[in-house]
Amino acid sequence: MSQCPPFAPFFGFAGVASAMVFSTVGAAFGTSKSGIGIAGLGQFKPELIMKSLIPVVMSGIIAVYGLVVSVLIAGSLSTKYSLFAGFVHLGAGLACGFTGLAAGYAIGHVGDACVRAYVHESKIFVGMVLILIFAEVLGLYGLIIALIMNTKVAQASEFC
């Protein structure tokens, strides 16, 4: 079996797609779940809406992480493509995608609950931002692993 079979780019493209798709699913869940809480908060205290949109912005950042990894992987795709590079790219895309899914899930639940509690107790804001930061770095870990894996492709590039 050769090092560069014709089906190798399938795994590369699957990596690009999975990084974008799964992190977007996580970001969508985070945005929608915290948006429900913000709609509840907006009925009682509309002046707090700008502060309570922070979970939504953090969900957007999770999607930006997936976008950066997709752009990064897509930049090193080519027609002379080894199976090794395909697997590396698939692993990188899946790492970023599923960690983005996890981060978006956490941001959604935390954002919803903390935003509803912010109506009654304003000191919960600092705690909410801290928890959201911890949830967002989960996506950042996946991005770091995707970056590290992507360097392996550049090192081992001349198989075919």
Next chain:
Amino acid sequence: MKPNNSSGVLLKLMAFSIALGVLPLSSYYGSLHYLWEGNTIYSAITAVVAANVVLVSYIITATLEEGKASKAGSPSETRKER
């Protein structure tokens, strides 16, 4: 006062949404070509830093705006009590 305030908030939100979309990608490609000479890892890290800068500036803006709103609200309350 209220319609003026809500249009200002809407403009700020639109500016931050556009910045969150445009800044990371543009910083990725810009730093890839001009700063890091083709090193993709450093330019990806630059894009991540740009996205987090947008996030931190949004948190600071939201906190400052709430400080301004509460300061503007409290004198009118004391006039009511009199």
